[in-house]
Amino acid sequence: MRLLIAFALVLGLAGLAYLAGRARGNRMVTVAGGRMGAVHSRPVYHGAYVAVLALAPALLVLAGWGIVGEGLIEGQVLGSLSAAERPAPGNDSEALLNEVRGLVNGDLPQAFNPLAPRLAPVYAAARSNGDLLASALAVALLAMGGLWGWSRLRPDFRARNRVETQVRALLLVSSVVAILTTFGIVLSLIFESIRFFQLVSPVEFLTGLQWSPQTAIRADQVGSTGAFGAVPLFWGTIFIGAIIAMAVAIPLGLMSAIYLTQYADPRVRKWLKPILELLAGVPTVVYGFFAALTIAPLVRSFAVALGMTNASSDSALAAGLVMGVMIIPFVSSMADDSLAAVPRAMRDGSLAMGATPSETVKKVLVPAALPGIMGGVLLAVSRAIGETMIVVMAAGLAANLTANPFSSVTTVTTQIVALLTGDQEFDSAKTLSAFALGLVLFVMTLVLNIYALAVVKRYREAYE
Amino acid sequence: MATLAAPAAPIAERQPTDWTTQAMRSRIAARYRAERNFRRLGAAALVIAASFLAFLLFTIVRDGWTGFQRTETRIEVQFDAATLGVDPAAVAGPQGQALLARADYQALLLKAAEQLGPADDTLSDAAWMELREALMDNPALLGKRASLWVPVRSSIDLLAKGKYDLAAPAESRGVTDREVSDWRWLEGKGLLRTGFNTTFLFGADSTEPELAGIGGAALGSLLTLAVTIAIAFPLGVFSAVWLEEFAPKGRLADIIELSINNLAAVPSIIFGLLGLAFFLNFAGMPRSAPLVGGITLALMIMPVIVIASRVAIKAVPPSIRDAALGIGASPIQVVFHHVLPLALPGIMTGTIIGIARALGETAPLLLIGMRAFVTDVPQGFTSPATVLPMQVFLWSDDVQRGFVEKTSAAIMVLMLVLIAMNSLAIYLRNRFERRW
Numbered sequence: 001m002r003l004l005i006a007f008a009l010v011l012g013l014a015g016l017a018y019l020a021g022r023a024r025g026n027r028m029v030t031v032a033g034g035r036m037g038a039v040h041s042r043p044v045y046h047g048a049y050v051a052v053l054a055l056a057p058a059l060l061v062l063a064g065w066g067i068v069g070e071g072l073i074e075g076q077v078l079g080s081l082s083a084a085e086r087p088a089p090g091n092d093s094e095a096l097l098n099e100v101r102g103l104v105n106g107d108l109p110q111a112f113n114p115l116a117p118r119l120a121p122v123y124a125a126a127r128s129n130g131d132l133l134a135s136a137l138a139v140a141l142l143a144m145g146g147l148w149g150w151s152r153l154r155p156d157f158r159a160r161n162r163v164e165t166q167v168r169a170l171l172l173v174s175s176v177v178a179i180l181t182t183f184g185i186v187l188s189l190i191f192e193s194i195r196f197f198q199l200v201s202p203v204e205f206l207t208g209l210q211w212s213p214q215t216a217i218r219a220d221q222v223g224s225t226g227a228f229g230a231v232p233l234f235w236g237t238i239f240i241g242a243i244i245a246m247a248v249a250i251p252l253g254l255m256s257a258i259y260l261t262q263y264a265d266p267r268v269r270k271w272l273k274p275i276l277e278l279l280a281g282v283p284t285v286v287y288g289f290f291a292a293l294t295i296a297p298l299v300r301s302f303a304v305a306l307g308m309t310n311a312s313s314d315s316a317l318a319a320g321l322v323m324g325v326m327i328i329p330f331v332s333s334m335a336d337d338s339l340a341a342v343p344r345a346m347r348d349g350s351l352a353m354g355a356t357p358s359e360t361v362k363k364v365l366v367p368a369a370l371p372g373i374m375g376g377v378l379l380a381v382s383r384a385i386g387e388t389m390i391v392v393m394a395a396g397l398a399a400n401l402t403a404n405p406f407s408s409v410t411t412v413t414t415q416i417v418a419l420l421t422g423d424q425e426f427d428s429a430k431t432l433s434a435f436a437l438g439l440v441l442f443v444m445t446l447v448l449n450i451y452a453l454a455v456v457k458r459y460r461e462a463y464e
Numbered sequence: 465m466a467t468l469a470a471p472a473a474p475i476a477e478r479q480p481t482d483w484t485t486q487a488m489r490s491r492i493a494a495r496y497r498a499e500r501n502f503r504r505l506g507a508a509a510l511v512i513a514a515s516f517l518a519f520l521l522f523t524i525v526r527d528g529w530t531g532f533q534r535t536e537t538r539i540e541v542q543f544d545a546a547t548l549g550v551d552p553a554a555v556a557g558p559q560g561q562a563l564l565a566r567a568d569y570q571a572l573l574l575k576a577a578e579q580l581g582p583a584d585d586t587l588s589d590a591a592w593m594e595l596r597e598a599l600m601d602n603p604a605l606l607g608k609r610a611s612l613w614v615p616v617r618s619s620i621d622l623l624a625k626g627k628y629d630l631a632a633p634a635e636s637r638g639v640t641d642r643e644v645s646d647w648r649w650l651e652g653k654g655l656l657r658t659g660f661n662t663t664f665l666f667g668a669d670s671t672e673p674e675l676a677g678i679g680g681a682a683l684g685s686l687l688t689l690a691v692t693i694a695i696a697f698p699l700g701v702f703s704a705v706w707l708e709e710f711a712p713k714g715r716l717a718d719i720i721e722l723s724i725n726n727l728a729a730v731p732s733i734i735f736g737l738l739g740l741a742f743f744l745n746f747a748g749m750p751r752s753a754p755l756v757g758g759i760t761l762a763l764m765i766m767p768v769i770v771i772a773s774r775v776a777i778k779a780v781p782p783s784i785r786d787a788a789l790g791i792g793a794s795p796i797q798v799v800f801h802h803v804l805p806l807a808l809p810g811i812m813t814g815t816i817i818g819i820a821r822a823l824g825e826t827a828p829l830l831l832i833g834m835r836a837f838v839t840d841v842p843q844g845f846t847s848p849a850t851v852l853p854m855q856v857f858l859w860s861d862d863v864q865r866g867f868v869e870k871t872s873a874a875i876m877v878l879m880l881v882l883i884a885m886n887s888l889a890i891y892l893r894n895r896f897e898r899r900w
Contacts, residue, residue, distance in 0.1 A: 071748050164796040168710060174702030178723040181763045185734060188741035252509045259506025275514050281886055283824030285853040286875050289860045290520050293868070325516050356495055358502035386731020388827035393860060413733050420740065420831050438737040442730065449729040
């Protein structure tokens with residue numbers, strides 16, 4: 001809270017710095033006889049220059065403290081305990097610190113841990129000292145930067161050029177965030193995966209047929225050997241996302257696109273297209289709920305009617321069907337683009353030879369657009385295998401290696417969620433395996449995407 | 465004059481196709497039939513997709529609209545100071561409201577429930593709050609009798625809404641005989657009414673279906689989205705400006721462009737893994753907090769905003785830039801005074817679509833712990849919170865029957881907000897988009 005006040009104060013002071021700089025710029029214009037041209041930059045740039053010099057270092061200090069501050073304070077608080085009293089690092093320390101924080105903030109009327117009341121004043125003191133120090137440093141830097149900038153203002157000072165350089169730097173830094181995010185994803189996945197592969201061999205992970213991530217808590221526990229063979233997961237992912245979902249999405253999406261582009265009246269098209277796109281706008285958690293509550297029982301009773309006695313209530317078919325419907329607009333819009341990119345002369349030529357529109361579509365347009373459509377389908381597959389909520393809610397947790405759509409299979413994303421929610425001990429193979437699964441998922445979608453985009457691009461170039 | 469030698473044998477001259485023969489007629493008929501069938505197939509695909517959507521919306525609305533209602537029963541309450549454990553003289557004093565807030569309403573309710581005779585166990589666990597509210601609104605009620613409408617238990621509520629199949633055998637219909645007879649008794653006495661469920665719209669989560677609300681989750685969504693917008697909008701627009709207007713052709717621009725295109729295709733759950741590994745475990749930020757959720761979602765939707773903004777910026781004709789440069793504007797001035805204002809409708813459309821995506825997203829937030837059970841509205845950006853789609857997920861997991869209608873009702877609210885946002889985006893695009 002105090003940090004927020006400091007933040008507001010810094011912003012306010014920077015506003016003052018802006019006003020001061022601008023006022024000085026205005027005065028320079030007045031001194032020059034009210035002629036704007038006598039001063040290199042307009043007064044607003046003088047103001048902005050001073051404000052930037054004041055604000056930037058102060059914000060850096062506050063942001064830095066906001067990120068590392070809590071860690072430093074925790075270290076100080078735990079350091080105040082003697083070695084014997086200090087709880088084990090990890091969950092125990094975290095729990096104690098949470099209680100201390102609760103006591104200090106007044107959320108917690110009473111602590112369970114006897115150490116907490118003793119540590120509360122230490123924590124409060126460290127927090128207030130740290131906040132005060134960081135705020136003071138920020139304000140001092142702000143004053144120094146602002147004064148220095150203010151002192152440099154002259155009629156011939158190129159304030160606009162300086163400000164524009166700073167703005168360009170800001171634009172560049174914003175763009176670099178995308179690279180940093182990509183690096184962050186890759187590094188965090190690889191880092192945690194390496195720790196996992198120190199516990200479990202990559203060969204076992206990628207080729208093993210047995211998946212039961214429960215590791216034994218007690219040494220003598222039965223039935224929790226912790227097998228990490230992820231092949232059933234990969235199969236489940238492909239079965240639901242690339243087979244069942246695509247069996248729904250490809251015909252429906254392709255036919256919808258053909259109807260909309262070749263047959264539909266423009267007025268009908270104007271209405272139908274947004275309706276189709278609405279399917280893509282429905283949150284996946286809604287699809288998941290619908291799949292689990294409405295579709296899954298239907299599929300189950302259908303299976304029972306077919307004579308399957310052990311039909312699962314979380315079947316691969318229910319999740320796959322709903323996922324397929326979700327993907328329809330995606331396939332349809334990719335197919336739409338590809339069909340539209342086929343040169344008009346090819347279509348007209350076919351029609352002029354007496355082919356019916358459907359013959360033109362089947363024998364000319366679709367074959368010509370096939371690479372583009374295939375690229376779109378691959379993109380759709382990559383989206384389907386990364387989809388999480390539908391399978392978490394409608395597919396099962398049992399890692400079965402089966403091709404029966406009425407039985408339960410599990411997917412990579414379902415397992416990631418199952419492994420990382422609920423009770424988890426960190427650094428266990430069970431928790432770390434989620435990151436290895438995430439890495440596999442990331443690589444799979446990346447490869448699919450790069451390949452699909454290359455296919456689409458080559459196809460577009462062929463007709464340009 | 466040379467004469468052409470007559471061919472030794474006459475070439476079989478190709479006759480024009482005789483379209484009237486039976487074979488050709490049936491062939492054409494077959495082709496037309498195939499044409500009609502293909503066309504019908506296309507229409508059928510669209511109808512299937514649209515009817516799936518209609519079916520989905522229909523089931524959600526059918527199950528969900530009763531979630532906005534709750535069943536109440538009328539009880540006569542004697543606001544007896546002794547049962548409440550308060551001193552009537554002190555209530556008149558300055559601390560009166562505080563005293564009333566802490567009084568023992570449970571005991572009062574227990575007494576009042578006796579008048580319901582056989583159905584005395586039908587009141588909601590939180591019915592006492594209604595008594596407290598009534599008395600605190602009007603302290604003069606102390607010692608008097610009043611007739612109040614209080615909520616009933618979820619099972620009675622569902623019975624009154626007709627959610628159970630009473631013809632089914634007792635063991636499979638999900639409601640006990642006692643509850644059915646209680647409900648019949650109340651219904652017979654005319655003690656039940658259906659009221660608007662304000663708790664649902666403004667309250668926070670609860671373990672009791674009749675007390676659970678989406679207010680806390682909605683506020684959590686609002687806080688999370690505030691963080692998301694504050695980060696993703698400036699970053700996205702600035703990146704787009706740099707890439708379109710300032711990036712020198714070269715390695716750096718290529719890498720950035722590649723990163724953005726890849727990030728746009730990364731599954732959302734991967735962002736959750738990033739949030740967990742980096743923000744929570746490495747940077748030590750608080751779990752379940754809107755701050756972390758907002759940052760994670762911001763990274764996720766940033767590519768959407770960048771891509772939309774780039775298209776919008778690219779659509780601004782070069783003549784505008786040239787004109788501004790020609791009268792002496794600097795490149796930065798050209799961008800901020802001319803290009804961005806003209807590209808703003810397109811940028812806003814992309815941003816709204818990105819935000820709508822963030823609002824409906826659940827998977828990454830699951831991993832950073834925003835599935836916390838929060839019975840209070842979130843206090844700030846760093847306190848535990850949950851968001852609307854997460855509330856849907858949590859309730860859909862709950863075995864209690866009463867949560868089905870709550871889940872569907874929450875979905876209705878979520879979908880309404882999303883449809884409103886998307887309509888706004890379409891409106892902005894149609895209203896302000898200019899074609900040069």
